[in-house]
Amino acid sequence: MTDPADLELAHRLADQADAIARRYFSTATIESRIKSDGSPVTDADREIELTLRSLIRLEHPDDGFIGEEFGAHGHGRRRWIIDAIDGTASFLAGEPEWSTLIAVEEDGRITLGMVSAPALGHRWWASPNSGSWAGPCPSNPAAPTHRLALSQGGSxxxxxxxxxxxxxxxxxxxxxxxxxxxxxxxxxxxxxxxxxxxxxxxxxxxxxxxxxxxxxxxxxxxxxxxxxxxxxxxxxxxxxxxxxxxxxxxxxxxxxxxxxxxxxxxxxxxxxxxxxxxxxxxxxx
The missing domain is CATH 3.40.190.80 (D-Maltodextrin-Binding Protein; domain 2)
Known part of the structure; x- marks a missing residue:
């Protein structure tokens, strides 16, 4: 089971990412450039990734980190995996379906996953043997928390x-x-x-x-x-x-x-x- 402190930190990281992203999202124009893979990147992507990396380093200096914009930093049995803004095209278009993705990997196994979508007012998270959950984020604190459960597929x-x-x-x-x-x-x-x-x-x-x-x-x-x-x-x-x-x-x-x-x-x-x-x-x- 994941250390509860990791989940608590992941929520705080997501809160920080939400605040930065919403600041950019509320502006009339968001500047961007096209990366080598043809996808867009904004100053919000870069600021979120650098901010989260700094916060993780303060609390877990021995943990590694890898992000989409600035690559890998540090080594160790644990690392944090971050996508500052997944859905940058939607972010640029003023559409709500974008998010920050956060994971913890320990000895090659993913032990925590979180998706925070502040413009939608939702957050999803899970860790092994602790269930998969959808619940509130700061932009929608009244959202109910509920457990996700799938039925069997067919053909x-x-x-x-x-x-x-x-x-x-x-x-x-x-x-x-x-x-x-x-x-x-x-x-x-x-x-x-x-x-x-x-x-x-x-x-x-x-x-x-x-x-x-x-x-x-x-x-x-x-x-x-x-x-x-x-x-x-x-x-x-x-x-x-x-x-x-x-x-x-x-x-x-x-x-x-x-x-x-x-x-x-x-x-x-x-x-x-x-x-x-x-x-x-x-x-x-």
């Missing part, structure tokens, strides 16, 4: 599955995986030609947009999708969602079936569907 051919990012941002091998999965299930969000290498106009939106959550894996944890496949991802995109999905009763692996966050791929699924979907996604051509 893959009847499943509704989210896939991200869009095909033009995937390499040829990743597009093949996405296309196989899309062909083998009932519904895919977003509904696209997953073999297409040319960017689509207008740009497709994440499966979470309009759902009241801000990450595709949360759609699985909250029962709104049967599965979610994330490709070309960093550990900060994956690690915080692992305990939230698993403690709700769902499953996680990369495309080799391992519980790794460093291979760039993550499949989150309702119980009973994971192996079916994994078999479809990695089947030989």
């Amino acid at each position: 893959a051919q009847d499943a509704a599955v989210g896939i991200w990012p869009p095909p033009a941002r995937l390499n040829q091998q990743e597009r093949a995986v996405a296309a196989r999965l899309a062909r083998g299930v009932s519904r895919v969000r977003p509904s696209l030609d997953w073999t297409a290498a040319v960017p689509i106009a207008p740009a497709p939106r994440k499966p979470s947009t309009g759902s009241g959550t801000c990450h595709g894996a949360l759609l699985v944890a909250t029962g709104q999708l049967d599965a979610f496949l994330l490709l070309g991802a960093g550990p900060w995109d994956i690690a915080p969602l692992i305990p939230i999905v698993q403690e709700a009763g769902g499953t996680f692996s990369d495309l080799t079936g391992q519980h790794r966050t460093d291979t760039g791929a993550a499949l989150f699924a309702r119980p009973g569907l994971h192996q079916q979907l994994l078999g479809i996604a990695v089947a030989a051509n």
Whole structure:
């Protein structure tokens, strides 16, 4: 079970990130630039990551840290994994479905995950053997706290599955995986030609947009999708969602079936569907 002090610190880190992000979000214009992977980054991303890294260093100087914007710092059996703003495109567009992602990894095992979405007024968190929870954040302190629990999945051919990012941002091998999965299930969000290498106009939106959550894996944890496949991802995109999905009763692996966050791929699924979907996604051509 996770040290309660880690969960308490994660909530404080999320509170700090929420305050910084909301300050930027309330302005008329948020400046951004495009990174080498084609995704946007803002001053808010950088300020949040640097602030959280400093706070963690003060309380746990021996812990390592890795973030999307500034990489890895420090070494040790424990490290904090941070995505300052997941959903930067939504953040820039003035839409509410963006969040800060926080995880703790100990000896290679994710022992805490948290997603805080202040513009939605929600926060989700989990740790092994402690349940998966949705509850309040400072922007919505009256929100009730409730435990997430998933029902058993059925057949893959009847499943509704989210896939991200869009095909033009995937390499040829990743597009093949996405296309196989899309062909083998009932519904895919977003509904696209997953073999297409040319960017689509207008740009497709994440499966979470309009759902009241801000990450595709949360759609699985909250029962709104049967599965979610994330490709070309960093550990900060994956690690915080692992305990939230698993403690709700769902499953996680990369495309080799391992519980790794460093291979760039993550499949989150309702119980009973994971192996079916994994078999479809990695089947030989």
